[in-house]
Amino acid sequence: MSLDLRPASALQLLHGITLSLVRETRPEGLADLSMxxxxxxxxxxxxxxxxxxxxxxxxxxxxxxxxxxxxxxxxKAGLLSRRRDEVDKRNVIIQRTVKGALYIxxxxxxxxxxxxxxxxxxxxx
Numbered sequence: 160m161s162l163d164l165r166p167a168s169a170l171q172l173l174h175g176i177t178l179s180l181v182r183e184t185r186p187e188g189l190a191d192l193s194m195x196x197x198x199x200x201x202x203x204x205x206x207x208x209x210x211x212x213x214x215x216x217x218x219x220x221x222x223x224x225x226x227x228x229x230x231x232x233x234x235k236a237g238l239l240s241r242r243r244d245e246v247d248k249r250n251v252i253i254q255r256t257v258k259g260a261l262y263i264x265x266x267x268x269x270x271x272x273x274x275x276x277x278x279x280x281x282x283x284x
Contacts, residue, residue, distance in 0.1 A: 164277075168277050168278070171277060172270075172273055172274055172277060175273040175276070176266075176269055176270055176273050179269050179273065180192070180197075180266070180269070183269075192233075193229070195219065195221075195225075195229050196229045196232065196233055198219065199215055199219070199226070199229055199230070199233070199239075199253075200233065200238060200239070200259065200262070200263065201263070202215065202218065203215075203239060203253055203254075203255060203259075204255060204259065204260065204263045208252075208254075208255075209244075209252050209253075210252065210253040210254075211244070211250045211251060211252060211253065212226050212227060212230070212241075212250075212251045212253070213250065215253065230253065233259075236258075237256055237258040237259070238256060238258060238259035238262055239253055239254065239255065239256060239259055240253075240254045240255075240256055241253055241254070242254065
């Protein structure tokens with residue numbers, strides 16, 4: 160499915176979603192998620208596992224400590240969990256949680272709602 164948006168409408172959609180995320184859907188224990196944390200969460204929930212600290216760092220183009228700090232906050236909020244890889248103890252596996260899955264569902268519902276509220280017809284960029 161493809162969504163044909165003009166730049167102004169795309170920005171309006173992003174604006175509405177981020178505003179709602181900051182105002183309405185804070186996970187308990189977090190003021191709000193950073194863009195990096197949101198990206199990590201989406202990777203873990205939308206891309207097939209396994210996910211490792213090393214792999215996430217490479218995908219985002221940041222260092223492992225940057226990922227670890229982001230995961231610390233999300234772990235405290237219960238959105239993700241971590242465990243050592245039993246095969247290679249150097250790897251830390253990032254796992255989904257029920258609370259994280261429910262949060263991702265809220266985001267998906269919000270995107271759907273905000274997308275349906277975009278004006279139809281000709282728009283000016």
